[in-house]
Amino acid sequence: MPAVDDILSSRRRAERFAQLLDEANGGRRHHVRSRVDGQLVQLVAVGQRLAADPPTVEVDPDFRTGLRAMLLATAEREGLGTAPAAGEPAATRTASARGSLLPAVTARRARARGAILIGIAVGAIAVSGISAASENAVPGDALYGMKRSKESAQLALASSDISRGQLFLDFARTRLGEAAELRGDRLGFSAVLDDMDADTRQGIRLLTTAAVQRGEAASLDTVNTFVTSQRRAVGKLLDGADRADRERTRRSLVLLESIRERSDALRAAIGCGLPAPRTSDTLGPAPAACPGAR
Structure with a gap:
């Protein structure tokens, strides 16, 4: 037992x-x-x-x-399902009534x-x-849906926005690997890079927002590390690509460059003690320039 x-x-x-x-x-x-x-x-x-x-x-x-x-x-x-007999003790009738509530409890x-x-x-x-x-x-x-469902489960299990942000960046790296396998399939290649960019934006927004809320410029190190490695890997997709794939790949490179610029601006804003930005976009908080900065 x-x-x-x-x-x-x-x-x-x-x-x-x-x-x-x-x-x-x-x-x-x-x-x-x-x-x-x-x-x-x-x-x-x-x-x-x-x-x-x-x-x-x-x-x-x-x-x-x-x-x-x-x-x-x-x-x-x-x-x-049987009716209580005449003269049945009250305790038995009460138990029967309680039993009638079971379907409602079961439904809940x-x-x-x-x-x-x-x-x-x-x-x-x-x-x-x-x-x-x-x-x-x-x-x-056939198993691709299973793969994406597993990613959704990982996000559900994440304990913080920082953890979720890091997961989204991991997923963006995964989408990049899928794009490399789909080179030559114009529609599939473009669709995977769309998903990659969406995961990238989600992760960056969570991480930059957390960095501003904590007032810790060091929290942006993860962003910069991702941009450096991802930009190098995305650039390899240009090798031997046709015109359409090259144009689509460059859009992802432009996004990574925008992220690096946002990260640098946030790092400077945190360093000079600016208050948390009141505006944000798909990359997270949009900081103002430090006083005296050109």
Whole structure:
């Protein structure tokens, strides 16, 4: 018989999985972290994928018939659905009334219980290596949706805006690798670079905003490091590219240059003690120039 601690641990894991899946699907964020969050990332990703594209399941007619018979027998044995006999004790009638409330309670918990049930299926799929196999998928591959769902799960598990910002920059690096695989596919190449630039903007906005809020210029080091390495890697896409791909690649290079200029301006503004900027754009706070600066 499993130990009580093991039972409680399994229950907490299931409840935490239900929370994370709910958050990943747009539910209320709980702003808490658990030591098992890292283990649940892939499960949340697969759970999202299953919810978005549920597999087709055909129930065997014999199984359906047998299950119905078992449920009816259980209902008869437990007295479910039968009216109380005349003169039945009040305590029994109270218990019956309480039982009538169970469907309402079950409905309120359906979402969490559904997530737990999905988790059972997810566990079987995750250990089969599907999630790991999706790492090298590119747009158009069967497992690419799984790959993106895993990224959404990672964002849901992030504990702060800085962590989310760094994740978005990691995703931008991933999109760059996908673009390199799609060279020659004009539509696919351009679409992946669009996603790369969107991830870049999201990450930079979160990181620059955090740097201004904290008043720490050192927080911009991550931004500068990313721009330096990413600009070098994006530049390699120009080699041997046709005219359309070169033009699209240059737009991403222009974005990286704008980010570097914004980072330098914010670093200067923080250094000279300017108040936090009141305006912002897709790259985050837009600072004013320091007094006396040209």
